[in-house]
Amino acid sequence: MATSELILKDQFVKFVGIELLDAGDGMARAQLKIEEYHLNGLGIAQGGAIFTLADYAFAAAANSHEQVAVTLNSSIAFMRPVGKGVLTAVCREIARNRRTAFYTVDVLDESGETVALFNGTAYLKSIDKG
Amino acid sequence: MATSELILKDQFVKFVGIELLDAGDGMARAQLKIEEYHLNGLGIAQGGAIFTLADYAFAAAANSHEQVAVTLNSSIAFMRPVGKGVLTAVCREIARNRRTAFYTVDVLDESGETVALFNGTAYLKSIDKG
Amino acid sequence: MATSELILKDQFVKFVGIELLDAGDGMARAQLKIEEYHLNGLGIAQGGAIFTLADYAFAAAANSHEQVAVTLNSSIAFMRPVGKGVLTAVCREIARNRRTAFYTVDVLDESGETVALFNGTAYLKSIDKG
Amino acid sequence: MATSELILKDQFVKFVGIELLDAGDGMARAQLKIEEYHLNGLGIAQGGAIFTLADYAFAAAANSHEQVAVTLNSSIAFMRPVGKGVLTAVCREIARNRRTAFYTVDVLDESGETVALFNGTAYLKSIDKG
Numbered sequence: 357m358a359t360s361e362l363i364l365k366d367q368f369v370k371f372v373g374i375e376l377l378d379a380g381d382g383m384a385r386a387q388l389k390i391e392e393y394h395l396n397g398l399g400i401a402q403g404g405a406i407f408t409l410a411d412y413a414f415a416a417a418a419n420s421h422e423q424v425a426v427t428l429n430s431s432i433a434f435m436r437p438v439g440k441g442v443l444t445a446v447c448r449e450i451a452r453n454r455r456t457a458f459y460t461v462d463v464l465d466e467s468g469e470t471v472a473l474f475n476g477t478a479y480l481k482s483i484d485k486g
Numbered sequence: 487m488a489t490s491e492l493i494l495k496d497q498f499v500k501f502v503g504i505e506l507l508d509a510g511d512g513m514a515r516a517q518l519k520i521e522e523y524h525l526n527g528l529g530i531a532q533g534g535a536i537f538t539l540a541d542y543a544f545a546a547a548a549n550s551h552e553q554v555a556v557t558l559n560s561s562i563a564f565m566r567p568v569g570k571g572v573l574t575a576v577c578r579e580i581a582r583n584r585r586t587a588f589y590t591v592d593v594l595d596e597s598g599e600t601v602a603l604f605n606g607t608a609y610l611k612s613i614d615k616g
Numbered sequence: 617m618a619t620s621e622l623i624l625k626d627q628f629v630k631f632v633g634i635e636l637l638d639a640g641d642g643m644a645r646a647q648l649k650i651e652e653y654h655l656n657g658l659g660i661a662q663g664g665a666i667f668t669l670a671d672y673a674f675a676a677a678a679n680s681h682e683q684v685a686v687t688l689n690s691s692i693a694f695m696r697p698v699g700k701g702v703l704t705a706v707c708r709e710i711a712r713n714r715r716t717a718f719y720t721v722d723v724l725d726e727s728g729e730t731v732a733l734f735n736g737t738a739y740l741k742s743i744d745k746g
Numbered sequence: 747m748a749t750s751e752l753i754l755k756d757q758f759v760k761f762v763g764i765e766l767l768d769a770g771d772g773m774a775r776a777q778l779k780i781e782e783y784h785l786n787g788l789g790i791a792q793g794g795a796i797f798t799l800a801d802y803a804f805a806a807a808a809n810s811h812e813q814v815a816v817t818l819n820s821s822i823a824f825m826r827p828v829g830k831g832v833l834t835a836v837c838r839e840i841a842r843n844r845r846t847a848f849y850t851v852d853v854l855d856e857s858g859e860t861v862a863l864f865n866g867t868a869y870l871k872s873i874d875k876g
Contacts (some may be wrong), residue, residue, distance in 0.1 A: 361527070362526075362527035362528060363527060364527070365526075365527035366525075366526045366527045366532060367522060367523050367524070367525050367526070367532075368523060368524050368525065368526060368532035368534055368535050369526075369532070369534070370523075371523040371524075372502075372534070392497060393497050393498060393500075393501040394497070394498050394501075395496075395497050395498065396492075396495075396496045396497070396498060396499075396545075397491070397492035397493060397494070397495035397496045398492060398556075402496060402497075402498035402499070402538070402541075403537075403538075403541050403545075403557050403560070404498055404499070404502070404534060404535075404537055404538025404539075404541050404542070405498050405534075405538075407533075407534055407537045407538070407541070408532070408533075408534025408535075408537070408538070409534075411532075411533050411534050411537070412534070415526075415533075426528075426564075426567075427533050427564055428563065428564065429561060429562060429563035429564065430533070430561065430562060431559060431560065431561035431562075432559060432560060432561075433558065433559035434556075434557050434558065434559065437556075
């Protein structure tokens with residue numbers, strides 16, 4: 357509960373227009389409808405907007421357990437330019453240890469093709485000591 | 487000129503509040519004043535906002551030559567949480583080949599401490615064939 | 617044919633003890649039986665040995681088409697320490713464009729658990745001009 | 747002392763022919779003389795050999811303090827092919843927190859040019875509880 361509240365209180369994703377679809381048990385999905393203000397100078401969705409979408413699905417998945425998770429690092433590869441439509445980020449947990457956990461996020465366009473692939477590593481805080 | 491226009495026409499960075507300070511010869515600097523809407527649920531600058539800042543400095547540096555550069559992939563590590571003040575992203579070129587180029591971006595807080603470290607790889611389009 | 621020859625002529629993977637199981641159509645599998653000389657000071661398979669295994673599956677998959685592929689960059693996350701047994705790297709192609717291609721490699725232990733996750737980006741050389 | 751012993755007991759780096767030059771206070775340098783058995787099918791130093799060199803400098807730097815450090819993940823970009831000579835990996839600490847630390851490694855050829863750039867994140871074990 358506490359951790360999902362954390363996710364729902366994220367102001368930047370609201371500002372960007374990202375919506376959490378669902379989260380639980382190490383998985384999460386989030387969505388972004390591409391608008392004019394998400395575009396870069398080439399007229400395609402800016403890398404930062406796509407990263408923010410993927411990162412939010414990652415954060416929601418990583419915080420779907422009882423520990424607070426913070427991002428250590430992440431990488432993203434951009435495979436296909438996309439200029440319109442709805443993007444969906446689908447995150448799944450690859451492994452979770454006592455203090456660290458690993459996630460992969462596929463960012464898909466409306467036809468289900470992978471637009472970007474994101475990998476994230478989270479640090480899991482101690483339950484009692486914060 | 488054409489490539490710097492590309493950079494200046496980026497709508498998402500304007501939306502996020504990022505400003506390009508300077509760019510040229512494989513280097514660039516960009517800045518973001520952290521506002522309430524940049525924060526995540528923990529009250530610190532959201533990873534996506536910091537990524538977008540770093541990515542923009544990277545794009546400006548990569549496009550400071552005559553070829554159009556597009557991002558292939560990038561990675562970012564978050565070292566220190568930061569909740570207010572001005573962040574500055576400083577990008578430098580590590581290497582540039584005929585078709586690919588490599589950049590590192592330091593994201594610094596006001597005291598000059600590294601908040602995040604970003605690495606990006608760009609694909610350089612052919613000058614004539616686009 | 618030419619590209620698979622490239623893969624088979626790799627001297628370092630032979631030295632390390634890595635064997636290619638199969639490769640074709642953007643996929644590949646390689647294997648490493650962990651020996652004493654693969655261990656680090658903690659008595660577990662050294663990160664470099666696991667990386668080399670994953671990287672070889674990646675190279676074999678990336679070179680399974682008609683173009684010569686060279687590595688631009690890659691990332692690896694280590695999820696579980698492993699000290700003995702046979703490791704299998706399974707590579708699949710996420711996307712392939714005219715000049716770049718993207719791959720993910722799972723490194724599995726004998727029970728099929730993910731030991732490490734590798735992502736690689738390849739640059740594809742022009743067919744005629746090398 | 748205990749941690750540097752860990753580094754010196756690494757069997758894989760000995761097998762590959764890597765030598766630690768020095769380590770201390772979050773920094774380290776390691777070296778590899780390229781031999782025939784380090785080459786890939788293109789006749790250049792194999793990515794896995796270069797990764798292992800960089801990773802060893804990283805491990806030595808991360809273990810130069812009192813805590814045992816284990817690798818969470820790392821990324822490497824290959825900028826220039828190199829077929830002979832001595833490679834030197836120079837690692838420096840970017841940031842160190844209570845449980846995590848961040849490092850960058852430059853892999854240089856004999857003329858001091860960057861051949862590869864490596865970034866690594868380490869998890870620092872608790873001093874008492876192992």
